[in-house]
Amino acid sequence: EILDWQRELRDAKDFMETLRIDLFTDEVYVFTPKGDVIDLPMGSCPIDFAYRIHTDIGNRCIGAKVNGKMVPLDYKLTNGDIIEIVTSGHSNGPSRDWLNIVKSPQAKNKIRQWFKKERRDENIARGKEMLEKEARRQGYDIYQLIKFDFMNNLLKRMSFTNVEDMYAAIGYGAITTKQILQKILDEFRKNIKPDKSELITAKIDTKSKTKKKVDRGIKIDGIGNLLVKFSRCCNPVPGDKIVGYVTRGRGVSIHRQDCKNVRRGLLDEDRLMEVKWEGFEDTSYPVEIQASAYDRSGILSEIINLIGDMKTNIDAVNARATKNGIAVVDLILEINDKQHLENVMQKIKKISGIYDVKRVMNQ
Structure with missing residues (x-):
């Protein structure tokens, strides 16, 4: 019946308005090429659709067509869309970035299960790197923390056989680095008392x-x-x-x-x-800076690209525009030393439209 409405109503706005009358706002209803209705959470993308059809379709997904046109995989589906998934037998499987794109718990779970099963060694290495980075961002050395005896009991309580299982769980997205680190720090504070x-x-x-x-x-x-x-x-x-x-x-x-x-x-x-x-040559430290500029199109992209060209990692970025046409960009960067920081700030100041760059004191 919905397809009949779509054929009869030439005006797309009329079609969507009619469709909204009978559909819940927290779900989106789309169609397979054969006309089967698939309901998904609002904000879902073609990847959610693919995993809803079949796990193997999702794992081998390399592209999608919506209403006959190719779209990016992070395309937000709308009511009445007709979805066709493009798959490949040579696909390397899902991307980790998909976990940040999909909305349905079903799709997230299937992606995590794929990584858990297929890439344990990669998950361990990735999880280890992620936890080290998060600990460093908060000012801790994870390798010093996990050497304490309390870790054995903590791992058991979290159903991990060993530290590698913990790293793997982080790597495939079962638990976040912040959750793990908080548990470790809580145990440290309860068990280790300096003289x-x-x-x-x-x-x-x-x-x-x-x-x-x-x-x-x-x-x-x-x-x-x-x-x-x-x-x-x-x-x-x-x-x-x-x-x-x-x-x-x-x-x-x-x-x-x-x-x-x-x-x-x-x-x-x-x-x-x-x-x-002393001995800080191979270590980076989180530093927050703020750039103020006269707002114009593309200025955020220029800042990010410049920082990338300087081989500097960005931990976080937030941009906002004020009512008087000023753009304010807050960044947390991984900085090696004070000279490195000054070089980055001087380069950013040279971008057209930027009139101030300062280091932020979180107080």
Whole structure:
């Protein structure tokens, strides 16, 4: 009957308005080439449709036609669309990016199952890299965290046989890096208690002790078995003048000396200690910057492309336009040192229309 309406109503707007009367707004109704009706969650794409037809169709999908025309796989389906899936026997299977595109739980589950079954080694490597990156973004060293004994019980509670199973689960999308890292940090704080006397005397005895600990580009004299965490309020990078703050149960937090929390005296002075940059050459650090520009078409693309050309990773980006025609772009970048940061900011300033680029202090 719906197909008959579509043939009778030449005006597409009239057809869609008529269709909306009888259909729920939280679902989209589309058709196979033979006229079978398929219901999907609103916002679904051709990949959702393919997996709804058959798992094998989804796994071998390489393209799609909507109403007789080729469309990208992230195309948002609308009521009345006629979908035809293009498959290939030589397909390498689904892409991980599909997990960010599909809307139906059925499609997401089938994609995850494919990766879980077909690419365990790849999942382990990818999951390991993802967790390391997330831990580094939050200021932790994941390899230092997972060496503690509490990890064995944590893995069992999460139904993982070993650490590789955990990495694999992250790799194929069964659990997020933030979820895993939060559980690990919770266990660390419950089980690992730094020696109180050592914490109290850390600043006084630092210069007289010879034992040294180098971790993630930081040299700490006189302190052992403590985590190094980079403060997110000021995000220090090599080249910044820094100071360490011995926290209660969370290791040593590294701040810039010009951090507002330090300058305002919000940190207990007895817990401040001298630290130095050392051995940071192969490490990157998250830094947030903000670029302001006179809004014009393509400016965000130019910024992103320039940063990519400078071999700099972008962890997050957010762009917004104000009512007075100003575009504000916030970026979190992976920066090697202060000179690297200054080079990136200087390059961005040279883009036409940009009048200000600054480093953001999260305070």
